[in-house]
Amino acid sequence: MRFRGLCDVKRPVLLRSPATEIALRYARTPVAAGQTPWRLANFCVVDLELSGLDARRDEIVSYAAVPIDFGRVIAGDTLYGLCQPTRPLAERSVLVHGIRTVDVADALPLDEAIQPLIAAMAGRVVVAHVAWVERSFLSRAFRRQGIRLREPVLDTNSLGRLLAFERETLPPPRSLTELAQSLNLPVHRQHNALGDALTTAQVFIALATHLDKFSLETVRSLARADERARLYKV
Amino acid sequence: MTVAPDIVEFLRRYPPFNELDPMAVEHLGSAVEIEFHPAGEIIFSQGGQPMEFLRVIRAGAVEVLNDGQVLDLMGPGEMFGHASMLSGLPTGFEARAVEDTLTYRIPSGVASQVLAEPRGLRYLARLLLEDRHHLRSGPRPEIVRDQLRQPVRGAVRSSPVICEPGTTLREAAQRMTAAGATALIVDLGGSLGIVTDADLRSRVVAGGLSSDSPVSDVMTAPAFTVPGERPGSEVLLDMLDRGVRHFPVTSPTGRVIGIVEDHDLVAVENRSSFSMRRAVTRAGTIEELIQASTMLRPAVISMTRGGMAALDVMSVFSVVADALTRRALDLAVAQAGEAPAQFSWLALGSQARREALPSSDLDSAIAWIDEADGDEQMIRQYLGLVATAATDILVRCGFRPDEHRVSASDPLFVRSLSSWRQEFRSFFDDPTQDKALVIVSVLVDSRPVWGVESGPAIADMFQLAPSRPRLLRLLARFALSHKPPVGFMGGLVVESSGEHRNRLDLKSGAMAPITDLARWAGIAAGVACASTTTRLSAGVDSGILKASDALTLQDAFELVCQLRLDHQVAQLEAGVEVDDFVDPDELSPLIRSYLKEAFHAVASVQRRIGNEIPWAL
Known part of the structure; x- marks a missing residue:
């Protein structure tokens, strides 16, 4: 667990015979090496809407993916999908993302529903906001496919904190909306996976561009945002 | 995805x-x-x-x-x-x-x-x-922040300096200097007077007036004022028209907000139109007038290159053409001796609409006030002399002699006021008469520029027109007879022969269908002589034109005017004679395709109006 977040730790992506062709392709497609300057790497921003935050009990309700190529958000190639949960959705979670049990009644179950997302993530470094949530849910879902979620998973929340330390504009923004606003960026539909993913994608290119001014950023250096931010706390 | x-x-x-x-x-x-x-x-x-x-x-x-x-x-x-x-x-x-x-x-x-x-x-x-x-390559002009499109109040820079009529000139000068103002407003209780630094210089410093005299001795009163909501372009034209460079600007409640000056409205290089206006008014001889007129074309170049919109450049050009015409007539009349009858000189066509360009002919007509004892033969002879002399001066000032012989030197266009009126009544009653539609169309674009106190405006007779449906139908047909120069297959139609072979005629080809329709709509709406823009909006207001059609025509009109002006400015810069013929291949592909679109749009407006006009008489 202590190596999580470091991209140069070689761990097999293929765990066993993968469940689908798509999963196999994911496992065989490499992502940008750690020393790749961020503008030359391809990213996939992922946002999940969930029935709760506990990965052992709760489920993925909807997902969205937004690609970033060469520092640009490819707005026409985004992905959005719904997954049918195994249990009815608790009222508390419906209040957050607005997706009701009836809305997902016709959706495919997770293992099938997630295939397009796995395809979209192949060959791309994952970016998410408060990434431990996406990491834990995706890890479980991927393991069911016989594959391991590739590291690193970059976190815009950590990058936002790092920039706040670098710029000495504290305290760091507390939410995705605050972070986007602090960067003068638009906020898309909140608590909608696609809206949040798009906001996160824009936040990511802005943060990486700003951080580039302090030192040239690579995939690895961005992955180490938390570690770098901790240095400031001493 | x-x-x-x-x-x-x-x-x-x-x-x-x-x-x-x-x-x-x-x-x-x-x-x-x-x-x-x-x-x-x-x-x-x-x-x-x-x-x-x-x-x-x-x-x-x-x-x-x-x-x-x-x-x-x-x-x-x-x-x-x-x-x-x-x-x-x-x-x-x-x-x-x-x-x-x-x-x-x-x-x-x-x-x-x-x-x-x-x-x-x-x-x-x-x-x-x-x-x-x-669009342009090479050095580009500074963009004129479009003061001319905005309400004039935005151009007022500081609060006004206001004084009493009894204030001494010394104090007035001190207050102006302290405020950095170039003009001072005199409160006359109900009306306003104005004193400019030029007045102080000429009347006090050079004229030897005591600095203890009251400002009322040198002020201009009543001063022309302008409401703050008026667009800068109109105020600029008023300034040029009246030869005044300062206007007090008033709020809706009549309070003075401040003073607007010519240079608040136009960039430095465009102010030549003012100095020219002055030179024209002061010209004492034909030579001086010709000398003054040489400034006109460079002014057109600098206004255009300075980013002024075509319609505004055309208005300024027309105002200056008016001033030149007036002075040419002053000089021609002075030469010809006392007039046997009072008369007014009417500008026709684009000059009357204030849409003249360097390529425009200055068309004109004369109306004289007939009195019982007037000897028509003698009057005609005298006016013929004046018209020839004035036209000659204008041609020497660089304007074109009229090709279509619509001019005051043509006896057909020199008539007594009662003869004009009679002719119009007859045309209105029977518009099928020979030349009736042509003459009506020519004369509705007429504006008195010289002579009997603002002159009898022939155009005013058109107020009768909206009650003559037969005349209106014929005028509509007449207006629709010019088709925009776009072919069945969608290409631009160019001249097929002659000097301008393979060129597009922007004036009679592209612009005439629009101005003709606007003229008809204006007549039908009871508006006589007015700009194309005014006629189109009057047409909409009175329900004669659809708002969307008027917008189409207006857009196309502005585009064609801009192209004509750009073309002529390029010709003026190259030192060649100006005309309205462009080579479509020299237009940018974008402008070319828009021009085609615009012509198609004009043609479809024509078709629509044509379908609505009953053809039976």
């Missing part, structure tokens, strides 16, 4: 996307790539490779720079890079993010296809015409 939300919605809020087919915008949205430019980043540099993208600002601000000088500042929803993208020319300016900026980048393949829709083209053509620096 889906298009990210909000992007299409965002684009649809701004021109030209708001007018495009929704599916087309969806298509554009699917090609959007979002870019982030930190403050200070150069998005593209001047003179770089032709752009392969257009960009729309989503958040932030972008500066447009020419040789380091800021030309424009753009905000969310604004588009840039399209000029270079569509024209295939190097970028004409540098684009730099002023703030952290998010842009939507759309590749040319998708963008060009969508913007080639008529509505997209129309928007782009207007944009390119307005922001002339986008």
Whole structure:
């Protein structure tokens, strides 16, 4: 667990015979090496809407993916999908993302529903906001496919904190909306996976561009945002 | 794969996307790539490779720079890079993010296809015409911040200096100096007087008036005032027309907000029209007048290059042409001796509509006031002499002799007022008479510029016209007889023979169908002599024209005027004779396709109106 977040730790992506062709392709497609300057790497921003935050009990309700190529958000190639949960959705979670049990009644179950997302993530470094949530849910879902979620998973929340330390504009923004606003960026539909993913994608290119001014950023250096931010706390 | 939300919605809020087919915008949205430019980043540099993208600002601000000088500042929803993208020319300016900026980048393949829709083209053509620096290579003029389009109150820079009539000139001068003002308002209780620094110089310093005299000795009263809501362009024309350079500006309640000066409205290089106006008024001999007139064409060049819109340049040109005509008549009358009858000189055609350009003929007519003892033979002889002399002076001032013989030196156009009136009554009663429609159409564009106190305006007789349906029908038919120069297959129709072979006639080909329709709509609405713009809006107000049709005609009119002016300015700069014939191949592809669209639109307005006019008499 202590190596999580470091991209140069070689761990097999293929765990066993993968469940689908798509999963196999994911496992065989490499992502940008750690020393790749961020503008030359391809990213996939992922946002999940969930029935709760506990990965052992709760489920993925909807997902969205937004690609970033060469520092640009490819707005026409985004992905959005719904997954049918195994249990009815608790009222508390419906209040957050607005997706009701009836809305997902016709959706495919997770293992099938997630295939397009796995395809979209192949060959791309994952970016998410408060990434431990996406990491834990995706890890479980991927393991069911016989594959391991590739590291690193970059976190815009950590990058936002790092920039706040670098710029000495504290305290760091507390939410995705605050972070986007602090960067003068638009906020898309909140608590909608696609809206949040798009906001996160824009936040990511802005943060990486700003951080580039302090030192040239690579995939690895961005992955180490938390570690770098901790240095400031001493 | 889906298009990210909000992007299409965002684009649809701004021109030209708001007018495009929704599916087309969806298509554009699917090609959007979002870019982030930190403050200070150069998005593209001047003179770089032709752009392969257009960009729309989503958040932030972008500066447009020419040789380091800021030309424009753009905000969310604004588009840039399209000029270079569509024209295939190097970028004409540098684009730099002023703030952290998010842009939507759309590749040319998708963008060009969508913007080639008529509505997209129309928007782009207007944009390119307005922001002339986008099109030109080489040194570009500073953009005139468009003071002329704005209410004049925006041009007032400081609060006015107001004094009593009894204030001494010394104190007045001190107060003006202290406030840095060039004019002072005298409160006359109910009306206003004005004293300018020029008055002080000429009357006090040079005229030997004591500085203890009251300001009322030198003021001009009552001063012309202008309401703050009037557009700058109208105020500028009033200034030129009256030869006054300062106007007190009033609020809706009549309070004086301040003083507006000519230079608050136009950039320095454009002020030559004022000095020229003065030189014209002061010209004591024909030679002096000709000398003064030589300033007119350079002024047209500098106004145009300074970014003034074509319609405004045409108005200023017409005002100065009026001034030259008046002075030419003063001189011609002085030469010919005492007039046997009072008469007024009528400007016709584009000069009457205040739409004259360097290529315009100054058409004219004369109406004399007939009295019982007048000897018509003698009067005609005298007026013939004056008309020939005045026309000769104007030709020497660089105006064209009239090719169509519509002029005051033609006896057909020299008549007594009662004869004009009789003729019109007869034409109104039987519009099928020989030449009736031609003469009616010519004379509705008439404006007295010289003679009997503001002159008898023949055009006023047209107030009767709306009650003559038969006349109106015939005039409509007559107006529809000019077709825009666009062929069945959609190509531009050029001259097939003669000196201007393969060229497009912008005046009688492109512009006449529009001005003819506007003239008819104006007559039907009870508006006689007026600009094409005024006639079109009067046509809408009285229900004769559909608002959308009037807009189409207005757009096409502005485009054609701009092209005529650009063409003639280029000819003036090259030192060749001005004309209205352009080679379509020399127009940019964008302008060419918009011109075609505009002609098609005019033709369809013509068809629509044609269908609504009953053909039976």
